[in-house]
Structure formats: structure tokens, C-alpha cells
Amino acid sequence: MEGLNVLITGSTCGIGLQTAxxxxxxxxxxxLTCRNEVRGRRAVESLLSGVPPEQVAKQSERIHLxxxxxxxxxxICEFCEDIARDFRHLHVIINNAGIMGWPFELSVEGIEMHFATNVFGHYVIVERLLPxxxxxxxPDFKSRVIVVSSGLYRNAETIPQVSKILGQKTYDYNSKQAYAFSKLANCLYAVALSKMLxxxxxxxxxxRPGFVNGTELGRETHWFLRVLAAPIIWLVAKSLEQGCETIVYLAETPGDQLKTGQMYYEKKEEAYNGMVxxxxxxxxxxxxxxxxxxVWKQNPRLTDAQKAAGAANRELLNESLIVMAAPPAPEVVEVTEAPEAPEVSIETQ
Known part of the structure; x- marks a missing residue:
């Protein structure tokens, strides 16, 4: 991995930080990306822990917050402009940031928060950083995008109308379904992008990392319920290091040994369900x-240059390629996950 530039969203805690x-x-x-500078600095310090004191100054040059x-x-646009200013090349983008169990809320652009965080924000980042x-x-390393989904994508019952995702239509909001759909959308996006790239x-x-302890996905669950679930979590959950093994595997394995567009679990290909x-x-x-x-039509702060950059990057992708059939399911035995923790637990990624 020496000399490779790796961008990881949601990298101040949990799987993202451990992967970094x-x-x-x-x-x-x-x-690394952060919403809170204090947590960001702590993440940097965490990466440098264990580095010999005489090497800290030099090694810290490889961490960018x-x-x-x-x-x-x-x-996102400003962030991508900063990245394009500071780097000429990106080799790996890991779409890791995510939320789960969020009560109904819309982002500043009016997008349901699970979809805004888990799907749309990453779509914009990859689009803006495509060049x-x-x-x-x-030439010895195949550039790549790694999309962190969840086995809970299988619980998605349908693809909601875009008017619901944009909060323009009243409906019975279900945070579990909103999360499941966002993770299904991760899978669908990954396959579409793989065809075009x-x-x-x-x-x-x-x-899908599996059921991992030590993430903050369950932060919206009441603390008392999390305490009740703690013994089960301790028994069945993976550690953070185990949880990010497959992400690291996908980041470093030669591209000719991987199949683009596929789902991976425990470093092996896994069939998508019928929704994909x-x-x-x-x-x-x-x-x-x-x-x-x-967003382009309604966002008054978006500049003409930013719109033009987005439109230009869209032209890099041949959308006609996604009319092709989805990739055939690999001939692998379906892996049975560990029993799910109760509803109150910190859920899987």
C-alpha cells in the first residue's frame, strides 16, 4: 500500500478508524474525514500511537484530515475541491460513513437522512473525485471504490418513490426500512458504478462487514436498551479488527483477483439477493x-463552476452500460450470519 492515497469517510471511529x-x-x-475537529484530531493521534517518537513528524505527513x-x-463540493487541490491521484475511495435508526429528518437539501448519509453523499464524492x-x-495498482453495505439490505421491502426520499410526500416512516433501503441502494449503486467504470x-x-461491536451505528438507541443488549453483543459480535478485514482485503488485493460489482463477505464473493x-x-x-x-436547481449557494464540474464528470460515465444485465451470482454457498442481536442492539454494517 506504500505510495497509495486512500480516502475513507466516517474515519474518526469504529470500522472507518480501524481501517485507516x-x-x-x-x-x-x-x-480522513470528520464533522468534529476534536474527534478528528483524536483519530490522527490514534493512528500515530505506537509510532516511535523520532518518526512521528515524518509519519504524520501520511495522514490528511x-x-x-x-x-x-x-x-461535499468544497471538500472535493480541497482534495483536488492537494492531490493529483486517488487510488482507493472507501464509502464507509453511515447512520442507522435515525428518526425522520431531512438534510439541508431536503433528503431523508439515511439516504443522504449512506448513499447520496458518497455518490457525490465519487462523482466529484472521478478525475x-x-x-x-x-499502472501496477487498479484504482477502486469500496462501498460498505450491510446484510440488512435484504430486509428492504421496496424502493420508495423519490418524492418520499425528498420528504415531499407524507408517509409512515420506518427507520428500519429507511436503513435497509439505503443499504440496498449501496448494492445497486455499486453494481451500476462498476459497469460504468x-x-x-x-x-x-x-x-458487508457483518455484526461488529464498537461501531456507533446504534447511537440513536436508548442507553438503557444498549446496556440490556450488551451481553448478547459481546457473545456474537466481531471485533473492529475482524469487521474491517474484508475492507482491507478489498483495498490491497490486486484487481485481477477481484470481481468488480460483486458483494464480498469474509474475503469471499457472496451472491446478492433478488432485489439486485x-x-x-x-x-x-x-x-x-x-x-x-x-439540488442543482434549488441550491442558491452552488456556483456555476461547481455545477459545470459535476456535469463534466457525469460525461465520464457511459450510462447506457447499466442497461446490461446485472452480474451473474457467483457459485458460492450462502453464508449464515450470527444470530441478530435484539432490536435495541448496535446493528451490523
């Missing part, structure tokens, strides 16, 4: 494009 720590130790330059609210389109992914300086020799891989089909792939991609078009 491991990749940093393997020699990568890591780009940026402020980012992934639910704010303007902040850095395509402009590789490492394959001609550019950029890989896209989806991953051509129609749904196109539907979610259309939703993402539509929401961005709405």
Missing part, C-alpha cells in the same frame, strides 16, 4: 441523478 489505522500501518497515505458533513452538498481516480500514476479499469466492490436486478439498478441510479438535478 491498518492501511496507515501498511504504508498508505490516508485521508479534512472537515466534511456528508449530508451537505455544498460542503483523480482515473488519472492513475500506478469497467471501461476505465477502475474496480467497484461492495462489502437490472430494473432496480437503473431505478436507483435514476433517483440519484434526479436528486442531484433538484
Amino acid at each position: 489505522r491498518i492501511l496507515f500501518r501498511k504504508g498508505a497515505d490516508v485521508i 479534512y472537515s466534511l458533513d456528508i449530508t451537505n452538498y455544498n460542503e 483523480l481516480l482515473l488519472n492513475t500514476n500506478r 469497467e471501461p476505465h479499469n477502475v474496480g467497484v466492490y461492495c462489502v 436486478d437490472t430494473t432496480s439498478i437503473r431505478q436507483v441510479w435514476a433517483i440519484l441523478r434526479h436528486i442531484e438535478d433538484v
Whole structure:
């Protein structure tokens, strides 16, 4: 991983921080994002812990901390402009930041918060940073996007109308379904993007870490209920290091040993469920494009230059490629997950 630039969202705690720590130790330059500067600085200190004092100054040059609210389109644009200013190449983008169990709330752009955080914000980041992914300086390494999903995507019952995602239509909001759909959308987005980036020799891989202890996904659950669930979590959950093993595997494994567009679990390919089909792939991609078009029309702070940059990057992707059939399911045995913790627990990624 030496000499590779790796961007990780949601990298101040949990799986994101542990992934950053491991990749940093393997020699990568890591780009961390934070909403809170204090937590960001703590994350930097965590990565440097264990580095000999005489090497701290030099090794800290491989850690780059940026402020980012992934639910704010303007902040994403400014963040991507900063990255493009500071880096000529990106080799790995890990879409890790996520929320779960959030009560109904809309982002500043009017997008349901699970979708804004888990899906749309990452879609914008990858779109805005595509030139850095395509402009590789490492012919020996296949640039890639890693999308962190969850086995709970299987619980998604339907793809909601875009008017519901945009909060324009009243409906019975269910935070579990909102989370499940956002994770299904991660899978559909990964397959769509993989088709469009394959001609550019950029890989896209989806991953479900499994049931992992030590994340902050359950922060919206009442503390008393989390205490009640703690013994079960301790018994069945993976550690953070176990939880990020497959993410690290996808970040460092030679591209010719991986299959773009596929889901990975415990470092092996895993079949998607029936919801991941051509129609749904196109539907979610259309939703993402539509929401961005709405933002472009309604956001008064967005500059003409930022709109033009987004439009130019869209042209890099041949959308006609996603009319192709979804990739065939690999011939693997379905992995049975550990029993789910009670409803009150910190959920899986």
C-alpha cells in the first residue's frame, strides 16, 4: 500500500478508524474525514500511537484530515475541491460513513437522512473525485471504490418513490426500512458504478462487514436498551479488527483477483439477493441523478463552476452500460450470519 492515497469517510471511529489505522500501518497515505475537529484530531493521534517518537513528524505527513458533513452538498463540493487541490491521484475511495435508526429528518437539501448519509453523499464524492481516480500514476495498482453495505439490505421491502426520499410526500416512516433501503441502494449503486467504470479499469466492490461491536451505528438507541443488549453483543459480535478485514482485503488485493460489482463477505464473493436486478439498478441510479438535478436547481449557494464540474464528470460515465444485465451470482454457498442481536442492539454494517 506504500505510495497509495486512500480516502475513507466516517474515519474518526469504529470500522472507518480501524481501517485507516491498518492501511496507515501498511504504508498508505490516508485521508480522513470528520464533522468534529476534536474527534478528528483524536483519530490522527490514534493512528500515530505506537509510532516511535523520532518518526512521528515524518509519519504524520501520511495522514490528511479534512472537515466534511456528508449530508451537505455544498460542503461535499468544497471538500472535493480541497482534495483536488492537494492531490493529483486517488487510488482507493472507501464509502464507509453511515447512520442507522435515525428518526425522520431531512438534510439541508431536503433528503431523508439515511439516504443522504449512506448513499447520496458518497455518490457525490465519487462523482466529484472521478478525475483523480482515473488519472492513475500506478499502472501496477487498479484504482477502486469500496462501498460498505450491510446484510440488512435484504430486509428492504421496496424502493420508495423519490418524492418520499425528498420528504415531499407524507408517509409512515420506518427507520428500519429507511436503513435497509439505503443499504440496498449501496448494492445497486455499486453494481451500476462498476459497469460504468469497467471501461476505465477502475474496480467497484461492495462489502458487508457483518455484526461488529464498537461501531456507533446504534447511537440513536436508548442507553438503557444498549446496556440490556450488551451481553448478547459481546457473545456474537466481531471485533473492529475482524469487521474491517474484508475492507482491507478489498483495498490491497490486486484487481485481477477481484470481481468488480460483486458483494464480498469474509474475503469471499457472496451472491446478492433478488432485489439486485437490472430494473432496480437503473431505478436507483435514476433517483440519484434526479436528486442531484433538484439540488442543482434549488441550491442558491452552488456556483456555476461547481455545477459545470459535476456535469463534466457525469460525461465520464457511459450510462447506457447499466442497461446490461446485472452480474451473474457467483457459485458460492450462502453464508449464515450470527444470530441478530435484539432490536435495541448496535446493528451490523
